[in-house]
Amino acid sequence: MLHTIQADFYRLFRSKGFWITEAILVLNILSGVIFGATGHVGVNTESKLPQATEVWTGFKALTNYSSSISVTILFTIIVITLVLGTDLTQNLYKNSLAYGVSRTSYYFAKSAVVLTIALFQFLVSYGLVFLIATLYNGLGTMPEHFLAHFGLTVLIQFLSTLAWVSIISFLLYASQSITLAFVGYFIGNILLSLPALFLKDIDILHYLNLEFQYSMVQSTTATTNTLSIALGFILVFGFLGLATFKHKDL
Numbered sequence: 001m002l003h004t005i006q007a008d009f010y011r012l013f014r015s016k017g018f019w020i021t022e023a024i025l026v027l028n029i030l031s032g033v034i035f036g037a038t039g040h041v042g043v044n045t046e047s048k049l050p051q052a053t054e055v056w057t058g059f060k061a062l063t064n065y066s067s068s069i070s071v072t073i074l075f076t077i078i079v080i081t082l083v084l085g086t087d088l089t090q091n092l093y094k095n096s097l098a099y100g101v102s103r104t105s106y107y108f109a110k111s112a113v114v115l116t117i118a119l120f121q122f123l124v125s126y127g128l129v130f131l132i133a134t135l136y137n138g139l140g141t142m143p144e145h146f147l148a149h150f151g152l153t154v155l156i157q158f159l160s161t162l163a164w165v166s167i168i169s170f171l172l173y174a175s176q177s178i179t180l181a182f183v184g185y186f187i188g189n190i191l192l193s194l195p196a197l198f199l200k201d202i203d204i205l206h207y208l209n210l211e212f213q214y215s216m217v218q219s220t221t222a223t224t225n226t227l228s229i230a231l232g233f234i235l236v237f238g239f240l241g242l243a244t245f246k247h248k249d250l
Contacts, residue, residue: 004096004109008083012117017082025075025121026128032068033061033133057140061133062126066153066214072125073161076118077168077185083117084110084169085178103246111238114169118161122154149217156217156226160210163233170241173248204229 012018033056056064087093087110096106143149167188171181195205207225210233216222 004101004106005113008110008113009116012079012083015082018079021075021078021082022124025072025125028071029065029125029129030132032056032065032129033136055137056129056133057137058130058134059140059142059146061129062150063143063214065126065129066150066157066212069125069157069161069213070211072121073164074185076121076161077164077182079117079121080114080165080168081172081178081181083113085172085181088172088176089178104242107242107245111169114165115162118158118165122158122161126154150214152223153212153214153217156212156223156230159227159230159234160212163210163230163237166234166237166241170237170244173241173244 054060054064093106097103101109164185168181168185171184172178175181189209192209195202195208199205203221204225207222207229210226210230212222212226216226
C-alpha cells in the first residue's frame with residue numbers, strides 16, 4: 001500500500017500536466033490579488049463574488065478567495081484525474097493487483113493519495129493568496145473572530161471538496177473515462193443547483209451544490225446543512241466507489 005502511494009506521487013511530480021495545472025492555478029490567484037477578482041465554477045445561487053474594485057490585502061484575500069474556492073476544487077479534480085484517471089483508463093491498476101495487492105487496499109491507497117492532493121491544493125491556494133496579497137497590498141486588518149470563522153470555513157470547504165472528489169472518483173471507477181468524469185462534474189454542478197432555484201422555500205436545497213464561503217460561517221443553518229450534505233456525499237459515493245471497484249471485471 002505504501003509503495004503504491006509513493007509511486008503515485010513520484011509519477012505525479014514528474015508529470016508535465018501537474019506543473020501546468022499548478023501554474024494556471026497560481027496565475028488565477030495572482031490575477032485575483034492584482035485585479036481584485038478570480039474565477040468561479042458552477043451556478044452561484046447564494047454567494048456574492050468579490051467586486052473587482054476591492055483591494056485584496058492579506059486578510060481580505062483569504063475571505064474573498066473563499067468565494068472562489070470552486071476554482072481550486074476544479075484544479076484538484078484535474079490533478080486527481082492525472083493519478084486515478086490515468087491508472088483506470090490505462091489499466092495500470094492491474095499491475096498492483098497482479099502483485100497481490102487487494103482491491104480494498106488499492107482503493108484506500110488511492111483514497112489516501114486523493115485526500116493528500118486535495119489538502120495540498122488547499123494549502124497552496126490559501127497560502128499563496130495570503131502571501132502574494134500581503135506582499136502586494138499589505139496585511140490589512142484582521143476581522144473579529146477571524147481565526148475561528150476562517151478555520152471553520154476551510155474545514156467545511158475541504159469536506160465539500162472531498163465530497164466532489166468522492167463523486168468524481170466513483171464516476172472514474174464506474175466508467176474508466178476521464179471525459180465522463182469531467183462531464184459529470186459540470187453537469188452535477190448544474191443539477192445540484194437547480195432544486196434551490198425552483199423550490200426556494202426548502203432551505204436545505206440551497207446547500208446541495210456544496211458552495212460555502214467565509215460570509216456564510218455565522219449562519220448555523222448554512223454551516224450545519226453544508227456539513228451534513230458534504231459528509232453524506234463522502235460516505236455514499238465513497239462506498240459506491242469501493243463497491244464498484246470490488247465487483248468490476250478485470
